[in-house]
Amino acid sequence: MSDAARRRGGPLLLGVRHHGPGSARAVRAVLRARRPKAVLIEGPPEADALIPLAADPLMRPPVALLAHAVDEPGRSAFWPLADFSPEWVALRWALEHGVPARFIDLPAAHTLAWQTEQETPAAPVDADAPRAEGGAPDAGRRLRVDPVAALAEAAGYDDPERWWEDVVEHRSGTEERDALAPFTAVAEAMAVLRETYGTTGRDRDPVREAHMRLRLRAAQREFGEDVAVVCGAWHVPALRARSTVAADRELLKGLPKVRTDMTWVPWTNRRLARSSGYGAGIDSPGWYGHLFRAPDRPVERWLTKVAGLLREEDRIVSSAHVIEAVRLAETLAVMRGRPVPGLGETTDAVRAVLCEGSDVPLALVHDRLVVGDALGEVPETAPAVPLQRDLAREQRRLRLKPEALERELELDLRKETDAGRSLLLHRLRLLGIGWGEQAQSRGSTGTFRETWRLRWEPELSVRIAEAGVWGTTVEGAATARAEADAGRATALADVTALAELCLLAGLPDALPVVMRALADRAALDTDVGRLAQALPALVRSLRYGDVRGTDTRALAEVAAGLAERIFVGLPPACAALDADAADEMRGHVDAVHTAVGLLAEPGDAPGGRGLRDRWRTVLRTLSGRDTVPGVLRGRAVRILLDEGELEPAEAARLMGLVLSPGTPPATAAAWVEGFVGGGGGGMLLVHDERLLGLVDTWLTGVPPDAFTDVLPLLRRTFSAYDAGVRRTIGELVRRGPGRRAEAPGAAGRTPGFAAEADEERAAAVLPVLRLLLGLDDGTADRTADRTPDDDLTGVGR
Structure with a gap:
């Protein structure tokens, strides 16, 4: 000094x-x-x-x-x-x-x-x-x-x-x-x-x-x-x-005063930004980092970096763009009375010159450069709880490096490394360490594939410290946490979800404790709705066990016992339900049907076939009881039809009975909702015009004073269809009962529907079709003398 x-x-x-x-x-x-x-x-x-x-x-x-x-x-x-x-x-x-x-x-x-x-x-x-x-x-x-x-x-x-x-x-x-x-x-x-x-x-x-x-x-x-x-x-x-x-x-x-521990942990640029929720006083950490590290000409270097990012995204950005952006930023700084261009001026220049006025690429620049996705690193010698050290070892072993930028990870569970990654992510999820979030797999519905979205956040270090009370290793801590959660759980669905997670996380030591808790809760629970909620998770667990090689025999026994209790209690539980309760019960019926279908495949042990047969008996009982709400009866008929247990003619007969004039419109509408509502209902009407004709005849016959009462239910039913399905149904209905219904041989047809297309209406589009295909040779005036077959033959040539 x-x-x-x-x-x-x-x-x-x-x-x-x-x-x-x-x-x-x-x-x-x-x-x-x-x-x-x-x-x-x-x-x-x-x-x-x-x-x-x-x-x-x-x-x-x-x-x-x-x-x-x-x-x-x-x-x-x-x-x-x-x-x-x-x-x-x-x-x-x-x-x-x-x-x-x-x-x-x-x-x-x-x-x-x-x-x-x-x-x-x-x-x-x-x-x-x-x-x-x-x-x-x-x-x-x-x-x-x-x-x-x-x-x-x-x-x-x-x-x-x-x-x-x-x-x-x-x-x-x-x-x-x-x-x-x-x-x-x-x-x-x-x-x-x-x-x-x-x-x-x-x-x-x-x-x-x-x-x-x-x-x-x-x-x-x-x-x-x-x-x-x-x-x-x-x-x-x-x-x-x-x-x-x-x-x-x-x-x-x-x-x-409290007793504390302290260590270094990685941080991210996003957590330095105010918008992250952990405000650290700056909006643009990436920009500030650039200002600190740039030895000279910070604006020129920044705009060059922006141009490089946009080029990586396949946007056309040349050196001339960068030069013009620098000039614009400097001009804006002079006009605004600033000594040198700041972030505002450079952003305006990027928007106007490099992004051509679009805010879409500008948002990318803000996210990747102005804020940035930097994730810090801390040496292994930094103090850490044993669980943190074990997690770091697992991350290195599985080549699963934490990153601040969200990325999607596709896992094939048939591969050893991917299976290990899946186990680690599921164990962390059970411990409340949300490094990864499971997403819907694309292109495959098999249980051997998983998709995860990974993003490491700094506060996960706190979650790891919290989870350290359960054990010194990820597997040990997850096992102890699962056993404790099983003892505290009061709802059957919670225990079944926990059993599923134990299988996904590969925790065989925790599974017996969870299974005992599951058996105890299932034995005491008499609510059919809760039993129906619990069954799908158990069945999914059985399916996952096929890939992971886990012994699920005990789980299969609990699932079969649960299914038997549902079969016995479902018909009485479906009687005298109001509209909301009936709609909720329909969801339970769909879930149980899917679960029973996965519980045992054809060719398995006789017990599995017995479960399916008993389930079909329950559906027949539901479809024929007048005390069961219409939406449940319609759903039962639909399931039996899809399973091949009910002939189309019998399904049409049951629909005709329900849609007869003597049935209240609201009851009939609920039956239609149960039968054709949800996935595949629209396609059923498209391919079976007999059923569509019954619905059309009933609908046109509903009294005007009752139509407003059933309209909301009908709108909910048909609005769930894809646009293409709705358009096809509309075309079928548009045919109308005109002269085709009066033609010879039409007596056996369903009123309002024809088996063949209208040739006159089809011929009306042929001139436009010839024009689109470049076949219009100036003979449009002779269109009336040509037949549809001639036109199609010409197109073929």
Whole structure:
């Protein structure tokens, strides 16, 4: 340190904006010039032991300090750092030059203890967010003052981000005389703001600042006055203020405290952005990172990067586009009175020149570059719970690297590696660690294929710490969690879903406990609806067992017993139901039918065939009982028809009876809904014109006063059909009962429908068809003398 600096006395207070590249450059320049004997940084003191890890070559920001309560891991807080964060720059400079670095903020033990009881423990808190650190915002407090917004308003700016970019981020800060200037100016401004607003909305700041002053005094006793402090600019006036040690200790007396653990965890650019929900003070971390890393000409380099991204997406972008975009950005900056183009100007230039006015590619640029998809890395030597280490080993073994960008993963369970990946993802899902979300597989309906959408989020580190109470390995923790969930579950459907998940996750040790709980719940549950909800999950579990090689004999016995109880209880449960209950029961009937079809295939043991036969007997019983709602009777008839257990003529007879004039229109409409509603009902009417004719005859005969009552049900029935099916049915109905019904031989036809097409109407489109095919040779005037067969023959030639 120079003699002049020594004569000035006092620590070097560098007030920064968290995650500001201009502040980071200025901090680096000042530290290089002044070379203090110690660097103090705003952050939890428990992390002092973790500082050496920042010099590890495998440590790659963005990263975050994670603190969590030992007895309640869900109670946690993050301190995120990017490579352009002033705190990270100060930390790296100290390590590179052998200068001691220490954190001086309030200990995390107090921060975590301050979390309100109303806050969900599973929701980690970003300690760098614009809120009281370690706790959720208090609706009863006054709004917290945004210093940057207040200064921007005083300077005549309507956008705080634009003002900060103009006065700080675009400064070079490479020389000492320039580097100190922003710190001096911002400190003076913050002092005025604190005099005006006090600590409005910052109830914990006096306590935090008291602790900072105590740590600063301790560092001065150890290293003298050659100490640099890197902290939020808002705290600089408080650190300069005169205060006694006794007064500061009095503020810290009696603070709540919890036992904490702390480590480094990977972070993402998306979590640095405000829009992520864990606000860290910036909207554009990718842009700020570019400003920090660009050695010169940041606008030109940025627009070149944008052009490269758009080219990767097969958009035509040339060098001329980039040149014109640079010119436009510079022109906009001059028109708007800005020293250099900022993010607003470059974005407008990208939209107008590179994206040709379209916001669709611009959204891609914002997502991939302005925000970015960077995911930090932490060395294995960082402290971690045993479960985290086992998960890391499994990820390496299965070549399943965490990534911040969402990606789709197709798994073939017949392959060893893919089967292992599936087991890991299902076990994590059982532990509440939502790294992957299962999606619908495309192009295959076999149980040997799975599709997952993977995206690693920083808060998953908290979920892993929480799950560590269940065991030290992923498999052991998942087994213990499954056994505990089986004991706590009260609903039968929950236990069956858990059994299915145990099979998917490959947890044979947990399955006996879950099966005992399942048998106990099934024996005590008498509600047919709940039994019907539980059966499909059991049957799916049996099918999954075929691929994974799991012994599912015990599961098959429970599923067969459950099916028998459903068969006995279903007919009485379907009597005297209102419309809503009948519609819900129809869903149960469909689910049970699908499950019984999968429970045993033809050619299996006789017991399986017996289940199917008994199920068909139940359906016949439902189809013939007048006390059963029409929607259930219609559905039973439809299922029997699809299964080949009912002849089409018999189905038409039953429909004719229901649609006779003596049946109330509402009952008939419900029967039609059950028979032709849902998947495949439209195609049934398309291919069986006899059934369509019965529906048409009934519908045209509904009295006008009753038609409005049945219209909503009919609309729901037919609106579920595909557009092509509805159009085909409309064409069939449009034929009408005209002269074709009166033609010879039409007596046996269903009124309103003909077996052959109308040749006269078909011939009307032939001139247009010839024109489209290029066969119009000027003989359109002889169209009337040609027959349809002649035209078709001509087309064939």
